[in-house]
Amino acid sequence: MKRALIAGLAGLLFGAGLTLSGMVDPVRVRGFLDLFGGAWDPTLGFVMIGAILPMAIAWRIRLRLLQPLAGDRFNVPETAAITPRLLIGAVLFGIGWGIAGLCPGPAIADLALRPVPAAIFVAAMIIGFGLHRLVDRKGPPPAPAGR
């Protein structure tokens, strides 16, 4: 229960940050990706810098902790392999990101702000999750993000 509350607080802050920064607006996100449109919008870059700063500190603090403050152990990826699967997945994700101007976090946050179009995108995204599960069950599970 306590751990779910902590995760809920983190989700809340994450959703608030996406909204304050304008990243829940697909036009803003596509504005960052649109290098050749004559009106480049750098905001997403500032969002990334702002998000990476506290996390860089958090990774250093993590080195001094034997376990998380409210958990048994750190479940963070330790593999560093750059595989074809990683790169092909990133290409497909990037194409979808460019087409719609949405990645998973903003799309889910947008369920509260623009329920109909956000739900259409999120439903298709969930079908994408399911398709991946259907076709990618062979072989060892890939390492998650973060290392």
Added chain:
Amino acid sequence: MAWNIAHPITGLFGGLLIGLAAAIMLLGLGRIAGVSGLAARALGLSDGGAPLPIAWAFIIGLPLGAAAVALTIGSIPTRFSSATTTLLAGGLLVGFGTRLGSGCTSGHGVCGLSRLSPRSAAATATFMLAGIATVATMRALGIAW
């Protein structure tokens, strides 16, 4: 007070909140705040990962946080494509691609880059370039958005 969302300062501030949220997940629970992984996990579409209450609580927090900001500061621009096919095609590719590539903007871009992970740096550079190429191609072909 009126927030000017167009300003880079709000981007930086919103980013700090996102990074703080990711730091709480890491230092509090020992978990990566990767939205695609947590969403798939909550729906039972991934093996392993965070316990279900953690995955669900984080995912439900996202729209709640958005709603809290909207209620506090008023209308938030959310300009979606009016074409349903755009939303469907984008959603399918984002869903499949983030699972195949083991992460999205949050997992690879925020959590991985901040750790100087070469794997996440390669993924982030790849999806950024793919996104830029996609928008440029749509512009060149005159595809309505």
